[in-house]
Amino acid sequence: METQQTEKNTITVNNRTIEWEENMTVRRVLEVMNYTFKMLVVKVNGRLVKRKDYDHALVPKDADVKVLHLVAGG
Amino acid sequence: MDNQLSPSQLRLIQEYSYEKGEINRGYNNRTLYVDIGKNEFKERPVSDEMKEKFIGGKGFGLRLLWNGTKPDTKWDDPENEIVISPGPIAGITQYSGTGKSLVVSISPTTDLVIDSNVGGYFGPYLKFAGFDALEIQGKSDKEILVFIDGTENKIKIQEAPEEPKDSHELVEFLTEMYADDEKDKKNVSIVSSGQAAEHTLIGMLNFSWYDVRRKVCRVKQAGRGGIGTVFRNKNIKALVVKIDKVSPNANQVADLKPIMERGKRFTKEIRELDDEQNRMRKVGTSHLMEIMNEYDLLPVHNFQYGSHKDASNVDSKSFQQRFTQGMPDGCWLGCMMSCCKTVEGFELKTGPYKGQKVDVEGPEYETAAGVGSNCGIFDVDSILEINFYCDTYGIDTISYGTSVAFAMECYEKGIIDDQVTGGIKLNFGNARASLKLLHQMAKGKGFGVVVGQGVRKMKEKFIRDYDADPELLQDMGMENKGLEYSQYVSKESLAQQGGYAMTNKGPQHDEAWVIFMDMVNNQIPTFEDKAEALHYFPMFRTWFGLMGLCKLPWNDVEPVGNEETEEPEKVPEHVDNYVTIFNAVTGKNINKYELIKQSERVYNFQRIFNIRRGKGKRAHDAQPYRAAGPVTEEEYKSREKRYDEQLKKVLDIDPQEKSIPEKVKLLKKYREDRYEKLLDAVYERRGWTRQGIPKIEHLKDLGMDLPELIETVKPHLD
The missing domain is CATH 1.10.599.10 (Aldehyde Ferredoxin Oxidoreductase Protein, subunit A, domain 3)
Incomplete structure (x- = not known):
């Protein structure tokens, strides 16, 4: 019997690979990454997602997500 | 504080009269030199080249310090200087965050130039009194204060009153003494340090202003590198500046309109966005406590770890409950960021002011992380008490926190023991022990004095006297160039x-x-x-x-x-x-x-x-x-x-x-x-x-x- 190898669905967030979930929103990505800082700039495949859209903007599998934390601190 | 003294009752050592001139486009084009050893004053012109290459603030400070010192000048040589300069933009009131002074000197901990950026009204008032920088050289044989009187255009060196000694009392005392009346207090600003600055190398300077709403003096700190120690070593008790008033265009800027336009725009941003962003107006920089903990960047136990289960006890919500809310808490006029928070009516549990209710400035993130989490202390009351005493004794909270954390780790690793600490159980989390060290620094005795020399000197001593492993101490002693690290864990960056x-x-x-x-x-x-x-x-x-x-x-x-x-x-x-x-x-x-x-x-x-x-x-x-x-x-x-x-x-x-x-x-x-x-x-x-x-x-x-x-x-x- 032939064994089927299932490849995991993933996305990259700031060049780090994480598992993709069905109906994954930007908010969910931030939760998974534990990105709790408020002043973020999020881009999914190069397109800016506004803060107000985090809850419903979907992240497709294989997406390249960039989450920039703006430099606060001291 | 009830103050019956008037300035004229202080013995006048030397006096100098000057013509004020006019500020033009942010500059007086003149700095003030005072030698407190020889009791001499000089007005020094500021050339176009100096403005072009050094601009002002720290640039002016460095230029003057270079000219005034030799390559081998030590921090406690009379020729070492303390230079305070506000910079060309300082003193405008139409944009937020525009009242800073830059202080430079040869540092006791690094033997290099140190610079420290500080709020409070002294820098702008110095400029309005007629000078782009104040350069102090020499060492006095008696305790003095320097009074820059921008109302009479006079500078005086006066013998300082013996009491009070600690900053929170001294600043109130001198403000009352030099102001004509209650209304005039806002026109006076004081620079002072405290008793512990005399016995340690990590002394800082407090820059004051009078909070007209609370009717108390407030202070901000030029903390880093021990400039307060240099100040006390020179036998200066205080610098006092007094002006008539702050006028809306005191800097005589080239064009006020664009400044007002940008200022209005920025103020709108703060009003509309701050509550959903960093909440600076509500909690100041303490908002960083939970962020740094969540991102594994909060120093814990001498920078060993980046987070702690008890960090929520000292997050910004805990401080928000203590900070007075709804007050325009800027450390310079017109600042809408208003992040200079204060805890009013805090009852002290230790030390010479035990039982008294005082106002505590802050704490800011650096203080809460430094004297708190980095020392394993996750208790708001203890952090406030340490913060208060550091301020009034004239101690830099950042160097203090990192130094105490280092000593605590040495104690826990058995590098030093009870015999060395004089019986102080210096375990992480022991806030009482930390306060004991702090009070010792003020008195100039006990193991507190050793900790107050900073991490580099402690390393040297522990290796020399207690046979500590030099490699281990080098690896865990968080200093570079002799200055203690500020409070972020940099391991993964x-x-x-x-x-x-x-x-x-x-x-x-x-x-x-x-x-x-x-x-x-x-x-x-x-x-x-x-x-x-x-x-x-x-x-x-x-x-x-x-x-x-x-x-x-x-x-x-x-x-x-x-x-x-x-x-x-x-x-x-x-x-x-x-x-x-x-x-x-x-x-x-x-x-x-x-x-x-x-x-x-x-x-x-x-x-x-x-x-x-x-x-x-x-x-x-x-x-x-x-x-x-x-x-x-x-x-x-x-x-x-x-x-x-x-x-x-x-x-x-x-x-x-x-x-x-x-x-x-x-x-x-x-x-x-x-x-x-x-x-x-x-x-x-x-x-x-x-x-x-x-x-x-x-x-x-x-x-x-x-x-x-x-x-x-x-x-x-x-």
């Missing part, structure tokens, strides 16, 4: 390691805070990317210190649409505000690139100043290993998965086959090599040699090929 240890004055984050860009955003992956960040941000941030500006309004609120800009991390709209304001104040016409050049000139000057003093080279940019990675097995285990992964992925080493001590060693070698590569990349970007010496052609490009600088660098060039 190579760029921040450079941001700390490559600084001119020592590891203070005000030059570069790039941890998020590097570690979290993964935005600057290559050495060249990191080098670019460690060029741009230190230069950009240096600029605040040339101008008399606060850094916080730059990026602690993000304007609408910032995310759509090409470089949101630079906050381009706010950079444009600063360029516009500089041009509007001075009548010049710089752009954002020239802004960086202005800083580069002074930054390179400071580097060469260090070289002149026999330091400022590659060897002096070395970091303690704890800033780069895990020193102990426990630290390794706390992030074992991450470290194992790095060994496997990057070094092709199977972590299963190695013991933890072996893995610690392998990781150390790898991380130390990477830091050396970072130094190469950054030096090249900054126009320096591999030894960290500014190249002559680079100085020429910057217009800083001054003969004294060429002469200093030439013998060191490869």
